[in-house]
Amino acid sequence: MLKIKGIMLFLIITSTFNVYANDIDVYVNPGRDVVLPVTLDGFALNNQLINGQYFWAHERVGTSSEFARSQTINNITLNMVGTDSTFRLLFNGNGRIWNCDLGGNDLPQGFPAPNLSGISRWRYCGGETQRIGFHLRNNTQTLGNAWRVNFRTRVNRVRIVVPPNVTIQQVRFSINHRVQRNNAPRAINVGTPDRITVHIIQNTCTFGANNAAVDINVGDITPGIDGPRTPLDLDLTCISENNEVGTAVHVGSSNDENTMLATYRIEDNTPANVNDRAANVFLFRPNNLRINLGQVYDNIFELNNLEYQVIPSQINEFDPHDNTAAQFGVFTRSYNVRIDYF
Secondary structure (H helix, E strand, C coil): CCCCCCCEEEEEEECCCCCCCCEEEEEECCCCEEEEECCCCCEEEEEEECCECEEEEEEEECCCCCCCCEEEECCEEEEEEEEEEEEEEEECCEEEEECCCCCCCECCCCCCCCCCCCCCECCCCCCCCCEEEEECCCCCCCECCCEEEEEEEEEEEEEEECCCCCCCCEEEEEEEEEEEECCCCCCEECCCCEEEEEEECCCEEEECCCCCCCCCCCCCCCCCCCCCEEEECCCEEEECCCCEEEECCCCCCCCCCCCCCEEEEEEECHHHCCCCCEEEEEEECCCCCEECCCCCECCHHHHHCEEEEEEECCHHHCCCCCCCCEEEECCCCEEEEEEEEC
């Protein structure tokens, strides 16, 4: 009868979301290019005196330009791709909502109230951009004290691009609220910036028992007679940097961010193996398919439901380079479960 020591299981990790205002966190896997909905405070002002030829309000990320819509920090890029904005121009307390979707076309007749007959065009209005407001053109008219504005604008979708080889764990982006009015030479910050902290999911996964003994002395271990199928409960628990993601039972492949996306493979831990007398130990998935070492599988649910089977054989029948089974003998045989996040 073969006398076999336990198997040491090691885990190697290669790294691989509704969010809340005003300082929010999002979690993204390495190598992803995703568009995420976000709920930010944005900013709003009411009854603002114009007293000039224009009034602009916009959101800005970074400082590369006044109307910067994207910023890259440590090779991670955030781009503002959607806004939720309303703008109302009032004359003596009466006005209409500026739809922000006219794309620079002529102003509607009589819009938004009397005393604008000399205004031919407005330049740009936000809609799906981060900029709302107006600019009088082809005239010298200045809107006086009778003209005021109410508006609200906020970013509601961002695109985040994370390279696959990123090493940093998190970056913070600030979205500043900018206003230019009363013929001021430049825009100024207004209110408190919205901040988005992008966390790069770097999970640490461990087995509930690092020393998971596989008893190959189960049943008749006569060479040529296969042993019974025996459950191997790895009790895999995964935790990201400071956000518990869950156990393998609750975590699997998904197209949604903030959910671990992973494949796994079982690798022979060659330096720890000295092939004397040995028995093959095959691992099986719940669908009765045998796992081959080094092959990639994309459902980590199965790591909690693996089974193993001992196949005793004569020592001269073993191929030390066989990647279909873990081979065990009168030594401590080990293999690695490798999780790849993406």
